[in-house]
Amino acid sequence: MNERTERSEGHEGMPSQPSVKALLLGGAGFIGLHLARRLVADGHRVTIVDDFSRGRDDRDLAALRDHPAVEVVSGDLTDPATYAALPPGWDQIYLLAAVVGVRNVEQDPARVVRVNTLAALHLLDWVAPGERVFFASTSEVYAGGVEAGVVGVPTAEDVPVMISDITAPRFAYAVSKLLGEAAFVHTARARGFDTLVGRFHNVYGPRMGADHVIPEMSLRALRGEDPFRVPGADQYRAFCHVDDAVEAMLRLMAAPAATGQIVHIGNDREETNIGDLAKLVLRIAGVSPAIEATPAPPGSVTRRCPDLGRLRELTGYQPAVPLEEGVRTTFSWYREHGWPS
Numbered sequence: 001m002n003e004r005t006e007r008s009e010g011h012e013g014m015p016s017q018p019s020v021k022a023l024l025l026g027g028a029g030f031i032g033l034h035l036a037r038r039l040v041a042d043g044h045r046v047t048i049v050d051d052f053s054r055g056r057d058d059r060d061l062a063a064l065r066d067h068p069a070v071e072v073v074s075g076d077l078t079d080p081a082t083y084a085a086l087p088p089g090w091d092q093i094y095l096l097a098a099v100v101g102v103r104n105v106e107q108d109p110a111r112v113v114r115v116n117t118l119a120a121l122h123l124l125d126w127v128a129p130g131e132r133v134f135f136a137s138t139s140e141v142y143a144g145g146v147e148a149g150v151v152g153v154p155t156a157e158d159v160p161v162m163i164s165d166i167t168a169p170r171f172a173y174a175v176s177k178l179l180g181e182a183a184f185v186h187t188a189r190a191r192g193f194d195t196l197v198g199r200f201h202n203v204y205g206p207r208m209g210a211d212h213v214i215p216e217m218s219l220r221a222l223r224g225e226d227p228f229r230v231p232g233a234d235q236y237r238a239f240c241h242v243d244d245a246v247e248a249m250l251r252l253m254a255a256p257a258a259t260g261q262i263v264h265i266g267n268d269r270e271e272t273n274i275g276d277l278a279k280l281v282l283r284i285a286g287v288s289p290a291i292e293a294t295p296a297p298p299g300s301v302t303r304r305c306p307d308l309g310r311l312r313e314l315t316g317y318q319p320a321v322p323l324e325e326g327v328r329t330t331f332s333w334y335r336e337h338g339w340p341s
């Protein structure tokens with residue numbers, strides 16, 4: 001299946017590469033759908049596998065499914081039979097499937113550990129030598145060290161990771177991703193396939209659900225909330241538009257030197273505090289309610305920003321979507337589509 005005869009046009013700034021056959025595990029979710037669209041636009045073939053526990057079979061997915069280069073498979077990736085039913089011979093595999101989000105982690109940490117771990121381990125049993133696998137990890141793996149004041153910000157990949165309390169539900173997600181990172185790096189070496197770990201930092205954009213801060217604020221602004229609650233107004237974040245995150249993923253997958261590495265993915269150009277983000281959302285929404293600063297959600301770090309030195313050195317990546325533009329397009333999407341609560 002590794003048909004390398006067709007050539008794609010390539011994206012601005014990216015060399016054109018042979019048409020690849022890509023498997024997107026958890027591909028009906030937020031990052032997966034944006035990645036799938038971009039791969040198809042670049043002339044590649046895409047198979048999405050998802051159990052639709054969080055990803056939606058909506059008109060965005062339907063539009064993608066109509067493309068002849070796209071196949072969508074419904075399946076549970078905690079079941080090894082789902083992998084066994086897939087054909088072999090992929091050029092690129094992306095493991096995006098996971099149970100994510102603070103609400104899920106607080107309500108059912110056992111499910112977070114089970115799903116995130118089994119989806120990863122069954123993939124590792126199934127992947128074939130010569131294939132190349134991207135494992136989606138998170139800045140949460142080192143957040144415990146930032147919270148404890150032993151890890152600096154902006155943060156590079158080589159800092160020690162720290163779980164402050166193994167029994168606290170909110171660390172279940174970080175623990176599952178840490179195990180995944182180690183499992184992919186060691187198993188790839190042992191079994192002769194290529195892997196790389198991308199740690200995402202506050203990726204945002206259209207169709208990302210309603211739990212993350214930018215869509216959540218957008219939906220409240222659209223509902224006319226007044227006073228407008230701003231939890232953690234003095235916390236700092238560096239938000240990365242999903243188009244930039246996808247660009248970084250594709251560049252890493254095309255970079256042989258990235259093999260076996262852990263790489264931070266984000267946008268280090270425009271750190272903002274949450275109070276200023278709220279003002280930006282309200283300005284874009286064209287409303288001016290009273291602002292009511294409330295305490296930050298428990299366990300969220302006061303500052304998060306990636307050091308992107310490794311990503312830049314490996315790929316030449318530069319974040320391209322300014323925060324105001326990204327928030328504006330995200331807000332417009334939520335105004336048009338809404339999101340069921």
Ligand SMILES: NC(=O)c1ccc[n+]([C@@H]2O[C@H](COP(=O)([O-])OP(=O)(O)OC[C@H]3O[C@@H](n4cnc5c(N)ncnc54)[C@H](O)[C@@H]3O)[C@@H](O)[C@H]2O)c1
Nearest residue numbers: 026029030031051053054055077096097098136138200203
């Ligand atoms: N969005 C971010 O800012 C961010 C930050 C850090 C890490 N990540 C990681 O990136 C990946 C993608 O994140 P996202 O924001 O697109 O999340 P998402 O929830 O939108 O996508 C995950 C997808 O996995 C699917 N899934 C879950 N369990 C499954 C199972 N058992 N079988 C098949 N499919 C299953 C869900 O239905 C969903 O479509 C995740 O692994 C996440 O941990 C994202």
